[in-house]
Amino acid sequence: MNIQFMEGLFLLAASKFQGERTPQAIVHLLKGRKNNQVIADAALFGVSMLYGALHAFSVEEVRRMLDDLIARGWLGVRPGKKAGVFCLPAGEAALMKREARFRYEACCRSVSSVHEKVRAARFWKKLSLLIQTFSYWIAGETLFYPVVEQRELQYEVKRVIKTYPDKLEAARRMKEEMVRWMEGLAEEERMLLLRRLSGKARAGLTYRQLASMLDTAEGAVEMHVLRLAAEQLRRLSSGAYPMLAKVAGSRSDDAALTQTARWTKALLAAGFSLEEIVRQRGLKPGTIEDHIVEIAIADPAFDIHPFVSPEKVERIHAIVREKGTKKVGTIKREAGDSYNYLEIRLALVRASQGGR
Amino acid sequence: MNAAVDEALRTALKRYFGYEEFRPGQLEVMRYPFAGANALGILATGGGKSLCYQLPALVLPGMTVVVSPLISLMADQVRNLRCRGIRHAEYINSALSAREQRWKLAQVIEGKVKILYVSPEKLQQNDFMEQLERVPVSLFVVDEAHCISQWGHDFRTDYQRLHSCICRLGAPPVLALTATATRAVQQDICRALSIPHEHIVLTSINRENICYDVAFLGDEREKEAAMLDKLRTLKGPGLVYFRSRSATERAHKLAQEQGIERCAVYHGGMGAEERLLIQQQFLGNELNVIFATNAFGMGIDKPDIRFVLHYHMPPDIESYLQEVGRAGRDGQLSYACLLFTPDDHILPGQLIAEEYPNEVQIRNFYDALFSADRRMKGVSEQEALAAWGLEAQQLSILLYHMERLGLFRRLRRTTNGWEWEGADSQPKSFQSLAQIVFQRRAERYEKLAEMRRWVSSSECRRLTIGRYFAQEHRAASGSCCDRCGIDMTLYQDGEERDNMLEEAWDWRQELDSLLPVSHANGSDERYGFKIYKFR
Numbered sequence: 043m044n045i046q047f048m049e050g051l052f053l054l055a056a057s058k059f060q061g062e063r064t065p066q067a068i069v070h071l072l073k074g075r076k077n078n079q080v081i082a083d084a085a086l087f088g089v090s091m092l093y094g095a096l097h098a099f100s101v102e103e104v105r106r107m108l109d110d111l112i113a114r115g116w117l118g119v120r121p122g123k124k125a126g127v128f129c130l131p132a133g134e135a136a137l138m139k140r141e142a143r144f145r146y147e148a149c150c151r152s153v154s155s156v157h158e159k160v161r162a163a164r165f166w167k168k169l170s171l172l173i174q175t176f177s178y179w180i181a182g183e184t185l186f187y188p189v190v191e192q193r194e195l196q197y198e199v200k201r202v203i204k205t206y207p208d209k210l211e212a213a214r215r216m217k218e219e220m221v222r223w224m225e226g227l228a229e230e231e232r233m234l235l236l237r238r239l240s241g242k243a244r245a246g247l248t249y250r251q252l253a254s255m256l257d258t259a260e261g262a263v264e265m266h267v268l269r270l271a272a273e274q275l276r277r278l279s280s281g282a283y284p285m286l287a288k289v290a291g292s293r294s295d296d297a298a299l300t301q302t303a304r305w306t307k308a309l310l311a312a313g314f315s316l317e318e319i320v321r322q323r324g325l326k327p328g329t330i331e332d333h334i335v336e337i338a339i340a341d342p343a344f345d346i347h348p349f350v351s352p353e354k355v356e357r358i359h360a361i362v363r364e365k366g367t368k369k370v371g372t373i374k375r376e377a378g379d380s381y382n383y384l385e386i387r388l389a390l391v392r393a394s395q396g397g398r
Numbered sequence: 399m400n401a402a403v404d405e406a407l408r409t410a411l412k413r414y415f416g417y418e419e420f421r422p423g424q425l426e427v428m429r430y431p432f433a434g435a436n437a438l439g440i441l442a443t444g445g446g447k448s449l450c451y452q453l454p455a456l457v458l459p460g461m462t463v464v465v466s467p468l469i470s471l472m473a474d475q476v477r478n479l480r481c482r483g484i485r486h487a488e489y490i491n492s493a494l495s496a497r498e499q500r501w502k503l504a505q506v507i508e509g510k511v512k513i514l515y516v517s518p519e520k521l522q523q524n525d526f527m528e529q530l531e532r533v534p535v536s537l538f539v540v541d542e543a544h545c546i547s548q549w550g551h552d553f554r555t556d557y558q559r560l561h562s563c564i565c566r567l568g569a570p571p572v573l574a575l576t577a578t579a580t581r582a583v584q585q586d587i588c589r590a591l592s593i594p595h596e597h598i599v600l601t602s603i604n605r606e607n608i609c610y611d612v613a614f615l616g617d618e619r620e621k622e623a624a625m626l627d628k629l630r631t632l633k634g635p636g637l638v639y640f641r642s643r644s645a646t647e648r649a650h651k652l653a654q655e656q657g658i659e660r661c662a663v664y665h666g667g668m669g670a671e672e673r674l675l676i677q678q679q680f681l682g683n684e685l686n687v688i689f690a691t692n693a694f695g696m697g698i699d700k701p702d703i704r705f706v707l708h709y710h711m712p713p714d715i716e717s718y719l720q721e722v723g724r725a726g727r728d729g730q731l732s733y734a735c736l737l738f739t740p741d742d743h744i745l746p747g748q749l750i751a752e753e754y755p756n757e758v759q760i761r762n763f764y765d766a767l768f769s770a771d772r773r774m775k776g777v778s779e780q781e782a783l784a785a786w787g788l789e790a791q792q793l794s795i796l797l798y799h800m801e802r803l804g805l806f807r808r809l810r811r812t813t814n815g816w817e818w819e820g821a822d823s824q825p826k827s828f829q830s831l832a833q834i835v836f837q838r839r840a841e842r843y844e845k846l847a848e849m850r851r852w853v854s855s856s857e858c859r860r861l862t863i864g865r866y867f868a869q870e871h872r873a874a875s876g877s878c879c880d881r882c883g884i885d886m887t888l889y890q891d892g893e894e895r896d897n898m899l900e901e902a903w904d905w906r907q908e909l910d911s912l913l914p915v916s917h918a919n920g921s922d923e924r925y926g927f928k929i930y931k932f933r
Contacts, residue, residue, distance in 0.1 A: 098669070177912050185483050187678055191473070191670065194501055210915060217913045224905055232905040241912040245678035251662070 044259030050140030051095050052108055053133050056117050058087040061126035062369050069104050072096040078336055081156045085339045086368050086394050091149045093156045144262040152272040154395045157340040162272035165290045170239055171199045176213040177241030189240045202288050219283045231270055299340055306333035331384045338391045350385040358389035403432045406457050421446040423601035428454050431537050431571040437597040438587055442605055443577040443723025451539040451573050455513045460536035464515045467545050467554055469493050470693050472515040478699045486512035491520055503529055518556035521563045522811035535567045543574035547586035551714040551845055555798035578716040581868055604871040607726045610859035610879040611735040621737050629658050633891040634686040636705035639721050641745055643667050646689040661687040664694040701728035708736045713746040714845035715866055731876040733889035738853055746846055754839045755792040762786050764828045776817030799834050858882050
């Protein structure tokens with residue numbers, strides 16, 4: 043992977059954290075640590091796209107890269123009990139250069155949570171398999187090496203295909219939707235997507251091959267493919283892409299929540315209150331609160347108002363704007379005792395998603 | 399009864415694989431499981447080894463379990479089968495996510511799987527075996543069976559424990575298969591799997607269509623030049639094997655700088671999807687050359703590989719033949735060349751050294767296990783690495799020998815390491831443990847020396863390979879080897895190569911080639927621009 047591209051990931055994360063998170067939080071983020079706090083932070087600071095970007099490296103390697111940037115004077119660490127990492131002027135300058143070349147910000151804007159990122163990745167994989175399947179069918183072949191190996195995704199694609207009795211007609215409609223999608227993209231974006239796809243005539247290109255073709259970094263290519271998939275997901279509700287919408291599946295189909303949070307979600311949906319759930323499940327209130335935050339991150343349509351009033355959300359958002367902080371403790375001190383942590387955390391989730 | 403079985407197998411051969419005739423030895427091997435007997439088949443790489451168990455698996459009533467040492471090999475085999483329309487093939491190993499493993503195991507329990515590939519480590523896990531026991535098993539296959547033998551070049555301690563797994567699965571007939579087995583290895587396999595000696599099916603390991611060349615070069619620079627020269631002149635497609643990932647990358651960069659087109663890298667450090675795409679490009683002849691580590695190609699069903707070059711010397715003749723054997727599966731003339739410089743024994747020597755724990759590690763581990771205050775009953779791989787610097791493979795070798803020496807008993811794998819039970823007898827000394835480990839290492843060095851002797855021998859390469867495996871052969875369909883003389887024109891490309899193609903790329907054309915169906919709102923607008931087409 044291109045070293046400049048990787049440096050940019052650290053710089054961007056630090057620049058977003060603005061001293062409100064520790065250096066280790068960057069390591070967790072880029073490694074993609076499976077932890078609710080890491081996932082919540084990613085959403086809070088708008089860097090969910092960076093989650094797991096360096097999963098192929100060891101924790102030690104990622105930490106070493108980070109320490110290098112600190113030693114180079116690009117990143118600074120505030121002294122104190124909870125050392126906060128931030129971007130120094132030299133780092134900001136380096137980040138600007140890398141942003142111009144790799145356009146991280148656009149990628150970060152395309153997903154508001156790790157769940158959305160996972161959903162985009164699954165959507166793109168299923169679409170790749172479906173198009174490959176059609177491509178072989180048109181040539182009259184039903185046997186081929188599928189580009190997606192996960193049986194579970196293969197099954198979901200099969201389920202979609204089964205809803206279309208006329209296969210050639212289905213392929214034609216898929217092509218129409220692809221044309222509609224491509225027409226709205228820049229030339230380089232079309233190349234990125236179409237050359238990545240595999241068909242009967244040829245196999246798709248690897249990220250590395252795409253990167254050398256477009257003269258960019260391997261990681262950037264991968265990230266922009268995900269961005270384009272995520273952006274397309276947002277267009278599906280328009281109804282202009284019925285087949286792609288089927289491939290994407292509904293939001294709740296995606297098993298992105300932890301098992302235990304899914305249980306809590308089911309109980310909430312059945313009308314149980316927070317206190318009742320605590321009693322019934324025999325868990326601590328804090329644990330159930332964690333679940334509710336996790337659910338709110340995963341599902342932007344989840345109604346947070348049973349837990350925090352619209353007026354309080356408004357007030358918390360105002361504090362975030364005025365004080366420029368996303369630290370729960372700071373906000374609580376400012377807002378006063380009538381605000382509890384759950385209220386603040388939920389309002390923060392919605393703030394980062396640009397809604398209430 | 400034989401006639402009926404033969405007929406069923408012949409029908410299945412045509413139906414599933416589209417072949418009319420068996421290759422030498424195949425039918426003979428396959429008859430044993432139908433008679434309820436264990437057997438060992440020794441067939442040359444590229445000689446149709448996998449078919450020997452895949453076909454019986456499809457004909458026999460229950461499930462067939464195939465133990466295979468390499469994860470990439472398993473995935474390739476299953477992909478090949480599914481690609482032939484044989485959907486009831488699956489593989490389970492620890493590299494899969496827990497979710498994917500559970501899903502696949504459920505398919506197995508429901509009886510939806512006919513051929514199940516598993517890693518030997520997986521069979522050591524008790525909870526996995528408990529699930530597997532619920533399914534009737536008709537055949538137990540040990541692929542790459544040389545891994546069972548201490549004398550083999552690729553000894554795996556988990557292979558030694560297969561016997562108890564076979565019993566737990568109701569003692570189905572066992573079929574062991576390998577491409578390379580010396581006498582000593584054959585005996586080890588037979589003993590470990592209760593195979594009578596008269597049930598060994600030995601076919602000639604001579605690949606008549608492969609020409610063996612060795613290029614003697616002064617230094618690294620000469621070697622690079624020789625490699626590039628061969629890539630320019632040889633008829634492709636071809637493979638170049640390396641012993642390290644970084645070397646594949648270096649060679650790829652060099653080739654690109656030299657304008658050698660349509661080449662790519664393949665190694666275990668790449669993501670699964672990326673590796674799959676490279677394989678598919680290679681299968682579809684979109685790529686001409688692959689710079690690979692030995693992670694590539696075990697199960698690749700590409701019949702027309704025309705050359706295999708070795709940039710680094712393999713640590714033994716067995717590995718060399720296995721890798722070279724990927725050339726010319728279609729029977730057409732193919733070329734193999736080992737590029738050799740005088741220092742080339744150093745790297746494989748180092749790699750062997752790294753496989754085994756050193757004296758200090760053995761001492762410290764031994765002391766920790768048997769210190770008076772701390773009688774350990776298990777260890778995780780992570781702990782072993784942190785506390786004694788023991789890699790997973792070193793740990794498994796050490797524990798294996800400790801169990802054999804009676805230092806403890808009932809050694810078994812857990813999800814992240816090992817556990818065992820204390821022995822009744824007084825533990826043997828540290829010296830005997832170190833001695834046995836070092837002896838094994840010395841044997842591997844001896845194999846390396848054997849490889850070097852083969853390289854420097856002035857005798858016919860084919861003859862000396864045969865002799866190593868106690869066979870007598872020298873027939874060759876093209877040129878034989880560098881010692882007998884090679885007519886290079888047989889292996890070179892007569893045609894001029896196309897240079898870099900400059901083509902207009904048009905997204906509508908690209909989409910048309912992916913999905914060649916006409917669509918309703920067919921716009922004629924063409925939006926093309928010049929770009930170097932990737933080749």
